[in-house]
Amino acid sequence: MQLRYHPYPLQLQHTFTVSGCSRSQTPDVLIAITHQGVTGYGEASMPPYLGESIESVCRFLSRVRLEAFDDPFRTDDILSYVMHLDDDEAEAHNFAAKAAIDIALHDLVGQLLGQPLWRLFGLSPERCTYTTYTIGIDTPEVVRQKVREVEGQFGRLKVKVGVPGDRQLIQTIREVSDLPLTVDANQGWTSPEMALEQIEWLSGQGVIMVEQPLPKHDLEGLRWLTQRSPLPIILDESVQGPADVIRMKGCCHGINIKLMKCGGLAPARLMIQLARMQGMQVMLGCMTETSCAVTAAAQLAPCADYLDLDGNLLISNDAFRGGMQVIDGRVTLQSAPGLGLTPLTPPNPF
Amino acid sequence: MQLRYHPYPLQLQHTFTVSGCSRSQTPDVLIAITHQGVTGYGEASMPPYLGESIESVCRFLSRVRLEAFDDPFRTDDILSYVMHLDDDEAEAHNFAAKAAIDIALHDLVGQLLGQPLWRLFGLSPERCTYTTYTIGIDTPEVVRQKVREVEGQFGRLKVKVGVPGDRQLIQTIREVSDLPLTVDANQGWTSPEMALEQIEWLSGQGVIMVEQPLPKHDLEGLRWLTQRSPLPIILDESVQGPADVIRMKGCCHGINIKLMKCGGLAPARLMIQLARMQGMQVMLGCMTETSCAVTAAAQLAPCADYLDLDGNLLISNDAFRGGMQVIDGRVTLQSAPGLGLTPLTPPNPF
Numbered sequence: 285m286q287l288r289y290h291p292y293p294l295q296l297q298h299t300f301t302v303s304g305c306s307r308s309q310t311p312d313v314l315i316a317i318t319h320q321g322v323t324g325y326g327e328a329s330m331p332p333y334l335g336e337s338i339e340s341v342c343r344f345l346s347r348v349r350l351e352a353f354d355d356p357f358r359t360d361d362i363l364s365y366v367m368h369l370d371d372d373e374a375e376a377h378n379f380a381a382k383a384a385i386d387i388a389l390h391d392l393v394g395q396l397l398g399q400p401l402w403r404l405f406g407l408s409p410e411r412c413t414y415t416t417y418t419i420g421i422d423t424p425e426v427v428r429q430k431v432r433e434v435e436g437q438f439g440r441l442k443v444k445v446g447v448p449g450d451r452q453l454i455q456t457i458r459e460v461s462d463l464p465l466t467v468d469a470n471q472g473w474t475s476p477e478m479a480l481e482q483i484e485w486l487s488g489q490g491v492i493m494v495e496q497p498l499p500k501h502d503l504e505g506l507r508w509l510t511q512r513s514p515l516p517i518i519l520d521e522s523v524q525g526p527a528d529v530i531r532m533k534g535c536c537h538g539i540n541i542k543l544m545k546c547g548g549l550a551p552a553r554l555m556i557q558l559a560r561m562q563g564m565q566v567m568l569g570c571m572t573e574t575s576c577a578v579t580a581a582a583q584l585a586p587c588a589d590y591l592d593l594d595g596n597l598l599i600s601n602d603a604f605r606g607g608m609q610v611i612d613g614r615v616t617l618q619s620a621p622g623l624g625l626t627p628l629t630p631p632n633p634f
Numbered sequence: 635m636q637l638r639y640h641p642y643p644l645q646l647q648h649t650f651t652v653s654g655c656s657r658s659q660t661p662d663v664l665i666a667i668t669h670q671g672v673t674g675y676g677e678a679s680m681p682p683y684l685g686e687s688i689e690s691v692c693r694f695l696s697r698v699r700l701e702a703f704d705d706p707f708r709t710d711d712i713l714s715y716v717m718h719l720d721d722d723e724a725e726a727h728n729f730a731a732k733a734a735i736d737i738a739l740h741d742l743v744g745q746l747l748g749q750p751l752w753r754l755f756g757l758s759p760e761r762c763t764y765t766t767y768t769i770g771i772d773t774p775e776v777v778r779q780k781v782r783e784v785e786g787q788f789g790r791l792k793v794k795v796g797v798p799g800d801r802q803l804i805q806t807i808r809e810v811s812d813l814p815l816t817v818d819a820n821q822g823w824t825s826p827e828m829a830l831e832q833i834e835w836l837s838g839q840g841v842i843m844v845e846q847p848l849p850k851h852d853l854e855g856l857r858w859l860t861q862r863s864p865l866p867i868i869l870d871e872s873v874q875g876p877a878d879v880i881r882m883k884g885c886c887h888g889i890n891i892k893l894m895k896c897g898g899l900a901p902a903r904l905m906i907q908l909a910r911m912q913g914m915q916v917m918l919g920c921m922t923e924t925s926c927a928v929t930a931a932a933q934l935a936p937c938a939d940y941l942d943l944d945g946n947l948l949i950s951n952d953a954f955r956g957g958m959q960v961i962d963g964r965v966t967l968q969s970a971p972g973l974g975l976t977p978l979t980p981p982n983p984f
Contacts, residue, residue: 359756360936393756397747404754406709406743526911530880554911557904561876586710 285350285392289315289384290633291338294329294572294599298420310572311338313381314603315345316634317388319356323634324392325604325625326580328380329544329573329595336380344370344381356392363389363550379524379547386548387580387623394622401583402617405553409617411586414439415593415610416466421449424456431461439613441465442592445482446472446497454489466590468495471521476505480512487514493590495540495567496520506535513537518567518590525551529558538565538589543581544573556587570595579607579623585615603632635700635742639665639734640983641688644679644922644949648770660922661688663731664953665695666984667738669706673984674742675954675975676930678730679894679923679945686730694720694731706742713739713900729874729897736898737930737973744972751933752967755903759967761936764789765943765960766816771799774806781811789963791815792942795832796822796847804839816940818845821871826855830862837864843940845890845917846870856885863887868917868940875901879908888915888939893931894923906937920945929957929973935965953982 292314299308315326330336347369353362366385370378394401402409417438419430431441441461443453446469454465467486473479479497486494493516498505500521510517516537523532523539525546532539539559541552552568559566567590570578578596585591585608593615596602604625609616618624627634642664649658665676680686697719703712716735720728744751752759767788769780781791791811793803796819804815817836823829829847836844843866848855850871860867869882870890875897879889889909891902902918909916917940920928928946935941935958943965946952954975959966968974977984 357753357756358758361756361758363756397749399747403707406707406711406713408708408711526907554904554907557876557907561904 285317285319285353285356287315287317287345287348287350287385288634289313289342289345291342292574292603292633293338294574295601296572297598297600312573313338313341313345313384314574314576314633315384315388317350317356317385317392319392319396322392322395324356324388324390324395324622325576325627325634326384326386326388326391327573327577328384329571329577330380331544331571334380334544335377340378341381341384344378345384348385356389356396359389359393359550363548367547380544382547383543383577386550387543387577390549390580391622391625398621400617400619400621400624401549401580402586405583407584407586409586412582412615412617413585413588413591414613415591415615416440416442417594417597418442418444419453419457420444421447421453424452427453427456428460431457435461435463437610437613439463443467445469445486451485454486454491458489462490465489465491466493466495466592467491468520469497471496471499473497476509479505479509483513483515491515493518496522503532503535510534510536516565518565520569526554526558529555529562529564533562533564536564538567540567540569540592542569542571543577544571549580549583552581552584556584565589567591568593572598574599574602575604575607576623576625579625582608582615582617583623585617591615601631603628635667635669635703635706637665637667637695637698637700637735638984639663639692639695641692642924642953642983643688644924645951646922647948647950662923663688663691663695663734664924664926664983665734665738667700667706667735667742669742669746672742672745674706674738674740674745674972675926675977675984676734676736676738676741677923677927678734679921679927680730681894681921684730684894685727690728691731691734694728695734698735706739706746709739709743709900713898717897730894732897733893733927736900737893737927740899740930741972741975748971750967750969750971750974751899751930752936755933757934757936759936762932762965762967763935763938763941764963765941765965766790766792767944767947768792768794769803769807770794771797771803774802777803777806778810781807785811785813787960787963789813793817795819795836801835804836804841808839812840814842815840816843816845816942817841818870819847821846821849823847826859829855829859833863833865841865843868846872853882853885860884860886866915868915870919876904876908879905879912879914883912883914886914888917890917890919890942892919892921893927894921899930899933902931902934906934915939917941918943922948924949924952925954925957926973926975929975932958932965932967933973935967941965951981953978
């Protein structure tokens with residue numbers, strides 16, 4: 285097997301603001317794994333707060349020796365090798381780089397078997413629910429116009445809260461739309477009591493779920509809040525990989541799984557099983573990324589209670605066509621083998 | 635999909651004695667799931683101590699409505715339906731019956747994809763280690779003869795301990811063989827201190843692993859023993875399904891996974907992942923069963939540190955040929971699709 289990788293900075297359609305940080309570009313690396321003329325595609329997307337960069341991802345990928353494996357079906361050996369490749373470093377991580385390999389290898393195996401990944405995972409595509417579309421903070425006029433624009437296309441809207449102007453934003457949306465809302469506090473509320481007060485207000489506004497209300501390490505506060513909240517509490521920053529799902533039992537109603545956090549489809553599938561075992565809900569999220577990584581996450585969408593898979597809709601230089609589509613607001617899976625992607629050349633480097 | 639099932643009592647080659655109970659037959663049910671002319675085979679084997687019987691298995695299977703599913707690839711929905719079919723009963727179990735469905739469905743999907751299950755699981759068949767062969771308590775002369783007979787065929791022997799005559803048995807084996815031994819105490823030792831003393835003696839006799847030294851609920855004792863034992867402690871009776879793997883962290887060095895205990899390949903795969911996450915070793919065991927269930931367990935053999943997959947060698951009326959073979963003492967996987975079984979008709983009822 286041959287591994288190729290290429291930095292591919294993503295251009296955002298609109299400048300994006302979260303917690304006081306604005307950006308118009310996001311770092312990304314596309315990869316390709318080729319075996320006997322068949323190519324699987326993968327991607328590493330690196331939001332700055334996760335500590336990876338184009339440099340760190342390329343450095344990690346330069347050390348991955350896939351030539352040592354001559355059978356892509358041996359995913360257990362290959363992914364175990366990749367997962368432990370940085371075990372001797374001070375701080376083992378490189379989860380986005382690992383996710384890229386995991387995604388490309390799954391795509392390759394799916395193509396070799398002639399089956400879409402969701403089918404190989406035993407899933408039923410009609411179980412996919414609505415994905416959310418994020419409405420940013422803006423003037424009331426712009427917000428109303430934006431909501432009217434997307435209302436026919438999406439079945440759920442997502443709003444960032446825990447920032448100045450959040451209640452105003454929700455009230456503005458409510459002037460023009462009855463769509464269910466989810467909110468993401470991104471650890472922004474400072475005490476469990478204050479969070480509960482906010483959530484009680486939000487539950488009267490047609491909000492159906494709250495993401496990461498408190499700082500990620502405040503397990504005591506999260507436990508207190510989970511016992512009292514009228515809305516489901518879903519943890520994102522508190523949960524990176526499978527071990528965190530066990531650790532967060534009792535501290536939430538569910539978890540937000542992202543391939544770039546956990547290292548790909550294999551750990552994500554384990555996290556889903558752990559969540560189910562513990563009676564937790566499952567949310568699938570993404571970063572700003574091309575259709576490649578979003579489509580990979582979407583293969584697990586039939587298992588999820590909440591979907592936030594709009595990352596590819598936020599960029600202006602997607603490198604693929606095919607893959608997952610949003611139709612009538614729902615994530616809609618295709619029957620093409622693997623991820624079902626066709627590279628757009630150009631701009632796709634492969 | 636069409637489900638058929640048939641009671642199929644297994645005839646033992648030799649009367650089998652464990653903890654004072656002798657038997658020459660063991661209850662078993664064979665099943666077949668057919669979809670568009672392709673048939674997957676499954677099996678429920680019911681050792682008396684697990685509380686299932688031919689009657690309970692047939693009663694459970696009579697309630698499984700596979701006609702409601704027209705796509706065998708939807709294993710997540712189908713197995714979830716089967717797993718929760720007895721949720722309203724006082725004591726939900728029927729794990730052997732559930733394992734039968736899980737095995738047959740996996741066999742069917744593997745055949746439809748034209749691939750052996752181990753390959754669909756991403757595993758490398760050359761990782762399979764030796765399986766043990768159990769030497770029963772008998773006169774020294776018979777034991778010596780038996781050991782000489784099997785020494786060329788097997789690479790590990792297993793001995794039941796915690797019963798009168800166990801040390802004598804091990805010494806008798808050592809007169810004629812240097813093969814590594816594993817021992818199974820079946821909860822037979824009465825205190826952690828006494829167990830430690832036995833294990834220390836055993837570690838001087840070429841024993842490499844100890845199964846279930848203490849009563850299954852004595853977690854305190856197991857924790858104490860695990861910290862001190864010179865040999866790995868593997869738990870069998872203490873561990874039924876995935877939740878037990880989490881619960882037993884720190885109380886053992888590893889777990890013994892059996893399809894009839896946990897409900898099939900899907901939960902067994904989850905248990906393997908949980909064990910790895912927690913740094914535990916994995917043993918794969920079986921009941922007295924035909925090549926069908928033994929071959930199903932063997933699909934996971936590349937993940938196991940210890941294998942005890944000799945169940946089909948103990949019966950005189952195996953209903954299949956093909957599937958897993960023991961070659962030079964090692965579990966050896968075949969490349970035929972699914973489980974790779976051919977029913978022997980007769981005696982196979984299908």
